[in-house]
Amino acid sequence: MTIFYFTLKRSFGSLTNLIFLTLAPIACIFFPAGEAWPALPYGYQYFGIIILFVAIRLTQIIIEDRARGVIKRLSVAPIRYFHYLSQNLFAYFVILILQCAIVIVGGLLRGQELYQPFALFTLYLSFSFTALAIALAWISIFRNKDIAFLVYMSLIFLMVLMGGIMMPLEMFPDLMKRIAVILPTFWFAEGLNWVVYGRQTSNFMLINGVLWLYTLVFLVLGSTRKMQ
């Protein structure tokens, strides 16, 4: 578990990271509720965007390691790449779980209307895993962390816009609505809708299942060992 602890320390190592990882979820608690849309307060509707940003911010440690040759040195150390990756991801998961817990508990304490807080927490967790897997697959393509981050910002914007997190999907033409289904953000938005209006638990489980399928796909794609 040395890598796990070390990754946790590194994640909170810089002041920017510390602010980003702690203040961003706290800020979400204090966002007001919308009038007609969204049904959840803005902070909880847009928390998915923060999760996507946090995920790419956290996984930059891996791209840094690759650039500094740590991965190369690990290949000659008595440790498997699987252990390195799993312990890194586990540390990121822990951070994201804490963030999700802060947002939900904070919302409840402040008296925000969260409809089904436990379901919302579960959805946030599932989407956190998906976001981490997407970020992992994304950084496996790039060598430079700044380029990876900048391009990913544009991608996040497209994903949240087309997926129905920032704007209701009903505003889009039919073709765009169908394309939106391909995006994981669509399923997150579906999950948020279920938290507010949903009745059948099977639908919610299906939404979470789809997010987990996305997680598996992107984990498989992003788990390739790249030396440089």
Add this chain to the structure above:
Amino acid sequence: MKSYMEPARFVNGWRLLNLGFLTYYWISGEFAAYDFILLLFLILLTSLRWRFNLPAWSVALDAFVCFLYFPYHAVSYYGLALPIFELAQRGKWLFALLFFIGLFVAPFPSAWLFCYFVLALFVGFFSYAYSLNQQQYKEEADEQRKARYELERVKIDLLAAQQSVAQQAELMERYRMARQLHDHLGHDLTGAALALQAHEYVEEPDEAHKLLQEVKRRLKRSTLNLRETVHNATPIAPIGVENLEYVALYFQQVSISFRKSGDLLRVAAYHWGLLEACLKEALTNIARHSDATKAEVKVEAAGSIIRLLVQDNGTVRQSQQPGSGLRSLKMRARSLGGSLSVSGDNGFLLVCVLPLREEE
């Protein structure tokens, strides 16, 4: 072969195209959002195949997921093209034909579906043949490389054996000459010396005359033996630097100036063999590829090296890679611990440097 021509890339490219087509078909059709899960499953299985080498039976998972979605939408029938391709590209195309049953249960006209399946089967079979051929070529290339390495090793062994044989021959010749001098010349000279010592003490003239005759006879025989030994030891054909001079002298195409310096007697026989081959190769190259009118050959023994230099005043017409002759000579020079370098920048220039053996 460049990496983008690898069969694995071709296979992954086809998988991606397949998934792209299925996604496009799903978007353009009137299917429910939850039906997209079928595509996600197929994407997951394909990405697992891209990442790991899944066994052939894993196509049953694809087929099973497609089968579950048969009643709901047509994408599931087209999804069967994936297991067909996977089986065909593993050489199990007969099993792949089983999935053509999907054609008969499809609730829509299946002409396009049939074409799609046939295409998947054909591309899968093509990938299989491509991989097999590449594997075969790789094995052949490996065998040829192995044979070349073995040949090079044998060459090096032969060169080492040649060096050893030359050394042994030299020692045998020394031994033969020493034996000859000891057995014949030595005895006669010792006898003559004893007879001369005895002559000092002999008082009778007849006896003294006899002794002198004996000395004379022995010295005459020794002279004869010495002449025979020297005659037998002198080679008829030119050897060593004389042979190099001989080669340069009788080369007709260009006029050659030959110069030699240093103690050339220290150069071993196997060195001369290589230097002669170098000189002949250089002169042949000058005759074939250069427009030179003059050439200079220098043989220098200095310190612990022997150096052969061949330089002409022409321009080399072809600036190509060294031929097999020069490559072989380079290797022979390396095996003797020396080097051979060729330049065509300012006329043809060949320099061969070999280390001389320390005196034993």
